[in-house]
Amino acid sequence: MNALAWADRSQAHLWRHFAPVAGPAPQIFVRGEGSYLFDANGDRYLDALSDLYCVNLGHSYGEELGQAALAQYRELGFLSTWGNAHPATIELAERLAEMTPAGLNRVFFTPSGGESVEAAWKIARQYFLLRGENRYKGISRKTAYHGTTLGALGLNGIDHLREPFEPLLRGGVQVSNTREVALADSAAEKAAAVQRILAEVEATIQREGPETIAMLIIEPVQNHGGMLHAPESYARGLRALCDRYGILLVADETITAFGRVGEWFASESFGFDPDIIVTAKGLSSAHAVIGAVIVHDRVLEPYREPGALLQHGNTFGGHPVMAAVALKNLEIMTRIGLPAQVRARTPALEGWMRSLASHPLVAQVRGAGFLWAIELRSPEHLRRDATRSVYEDADITGRLRERRVLTRIAFDDDIPIINVAPPLVAEDVEFETITHAIREVLDEVRDQIEGGFALLSERQHQLQHQHQERMVT
Numbered sequence: 151m152n153a154l155a156w157a158d159r160s161q162a163h164l165w166r167h168f169a170p171v172a173g174p175a176p177q178i179f180v181r182g183e184g185s186y187l188f189d190a191n192g193d194r195y196l197d198a199l200s201d202l203y204c205v206n207l208g209h210s211y212g213e214e215l216g217q218a219a220l221a222q223y224r225e226l227g228f229l230s231t232w233g234n235a236h237p238a239t240i241e242l243a244e245r246l247a248e249m250t251p252a253g254l255n256r257v258f259f260t261p262s263g264g265e266s267v268e269a270a271w272k273i274a275r276q277y278f279l280l281r282g283e284n285r286y287k288g289i290s291r292k293t294a295y296h297g298t299t300l301g302a303l304g305l306n307g308i309d310h311l312r313e314p315f316e317p318l319l320r321g322g323v324q325v326s327n328t329r330e331v332a333l334a335d336s337a338a339e340k341a342a343a344v345q346r347i348l349a350e351v352e353a354t355i356q357r358e359g360p361e362t363i364a365m366l367i368i369e370p371v372q373n374h375g376g377m378l379h380a381p382e383s384y385a386r387g388l389r390a391l392c393d394r395y396g397i398l399l400v401a402d403e404t405i406t407a408f409g410r411v412g413e414w415f416a417s418e419s420f421g422f423d424p425d426i427i428v429t430a431k432g433l434s435s436a437h438a439v440i441g442a443v444i445v446h447d448r449v450l451e452p453y454r455e456p457g458a459l460l461q462h463g464n465t466f467g468g469h470p471v472m473a474a475v476a477l478k479n480l481e482i483m484t485r486i487g488l489p490a491q492v493r494a495r496t497p498a499l500e501g502w503m504r505s506l507a508s509h510p511l512v513a514q515v516r517g518a519g520f521l522w523a524i525e526l527r528s529p530e531h532l533r534r535d536a537t538r539s540v541y542e543d544a545d546i547t548g549r550l551r552e553r554r555v556l557t558r559i560a561f562d563d564d565i566p567i568i569n570v571a572p573p574l575v576a577e578d579v580e581f582e583t584i585t586h587a588i589r590e591v592l593d594e595v596r597d598q599i600e601g602g603f604a605l606l607s608e609r610q611h612q613l614q615h616q617h618q619e620r621m622v623t
């Protein structure tokens with residue numbers, strides 16, 4: 151069956167995520183290899199976003215991962231993690247306790263990142279209940295993405311994701327992210343920005359009442375908002391505030407763990423000392439449906455009391471086949487030395503990314519490891535609030551796809567940001583391809599803006615032309 155037939159069929163019954171039902175048919179991908187995906191026509195595309203920041207190991211290793219799954223299926227295809235346990239799940243918990251920073255030793259498995267966030271919130275809330283305190287609130291940061299289930303959405307800092315579903319779970323409180331730090335020019339200005347943000351966090355804690363706050367959740371590198379991270383003084387400051395007010399510090403490492411920034415966990419790279427780490431995606435390089443909440447001994451303490459019981463669970467958390475695949479993923483990552491490879495290749499990727507900084511449409515390039523953001527500026531003669539529509543009409547994602555590079559432009563707070571996060575096996579040739587494609591697309595968009603074309607109609611005309619050509623061939 152050819153690509154067009156699959157595209158047609160996809161429109162009948164499949165409900166894609168964050169995709170309009172009435173929108174165009176999707177491109178159909180059928181095969182992967184390393185950093186590349188192949189569509190149903192056999193054309194090769196560079197996956198510059200690790201799909202959803204998750205295919206850390208890339209699109210290969212199917213044979214090994216599949217054999218691990220098969221071996222587990224042959225033994226036992228399923229066992230819940232309620233009353234019983236299974237060797238693969240036990241081994242994975244042991245492995246994670248080994249890999250995480252000291253003290254993070256207890257692992258609760260989930261089926262996803264969002265459910266890991268929710269589980270962490272419940273673990274934190276019940277931790278306080280067991281100690282005789284009713285702390286239920288969670289502080290998170292503006293524009294942060296923590297998942298889309300209704301509980302996790304209460305912590306999500308992205309307004310357009312929250313608003314249709316309000317009222318949400320009570321207790322989500324937002325503070326500033328570290329964008330101000332990212333935009334500061336000098337080290338001294340960054341340090342001052344960190345102090346201002348920490349003061350705001352403290353004022354929020356005091357305003358809300360520390361006795362009501364269970365946790366503060368942060369990503370060591372905040373993806374939404376454009377790969378925001380801050381000097382270690384920020385991490386130390388948050389830890390000190392959490393200690394002062396007895397709040398649990400939760401690191402949402404759903405995308406930053408498992409080598410993405412050159413260590414197994416980004417908390418290590420950025421100086422966070424969390425009480426709980428939340429993770430998912432890279433744990434199996436997305437080849438299995440599995441997430442984990444990794445809890446510090448000090449949080450487990452009240453749960454050790456006789457009669458104490460975490461009132462939480464689900465059917466699939468700790469699924470033996472998913473655990474076996476995750477174990478194999480970690481084994482391969484360790485064998486090929488993935489975090490060290492990322493550290494070794496980061497300067498090259500950074501160099502390519504920073505080479506875009508001088509482009510007239512680029513406001514700032516920032517990132518860490520294999521997580522980069524290219525923030526675009528308002529074209530000179532356009533009003534600031536017109537930036538979003540101009541870049542939306544310019545269809546940068548579509549233009550990059552035409553150049554066989556898959557990535558996304560995000561519009562957090564209406565700021566246009568191109569994201570780059572290739573699989574951790576990507577090398578210089580991939581960095582170069584991504585950079586050239588982005589530069590070409592930005593040149594094209596700049597020419598059109600300067601030429602005064604109405605970007606939307608111009609782009610629509612181009613797409614219509616391509617569609618007609620495709621129908622003819």
Ligand SMILES: Cc1ncc(COP(=O)(O)O)c(C=O)c1O
Nearest residue numbers: 262263264295296297402404405
């Ligand atoms: C930081 C963070 N937390 C949570 C999630 C939600 O993960 P999932 O889509 O597996 O529920 C994501 C997804 O991108 C994420 O980036």
